[in-house]
Amino acid sequence: MREEFARESARASRDRKAERAFLKSKIEIARSDRKLSESEKAEAVAALLRELDRLEGEDPDSRP
Numbered sequence: 001m002r003e004e005f006a007r008e009s010a011r012a013s014r015d016r017k018a019e020r021a022f023l024k025s026k027i028e029i030a031r032s033d034r035k036l037s038e039s040e041k042a043e044a045v046a047a048l049l050r051e052l053d054r055l056e057g058e059d060p061d062s063r064p
Contacts, residue, residue, distance in 0.1 A: 016055060023052045
């Protein structure tokens with residue numbers, strides 16, 4: 001079952017604009033989460049920004 005899902009996922013086209021929007025919304029959520037300490041927020045935001053940079057590095061159309 002997992003192999004089948006992995007094959008289907010690999011064939012599916014990706015909506016990179018939606019992925020970027022999702023990551024940006026998660027960054028805002030992390031920044032405003034009252035349950036996280038400032039260091040936890042910084043760590044979460046940094047991880048999300050790294051993923052956003054990686055995604056934008058894969059997509060030449062996302063660069064100016």
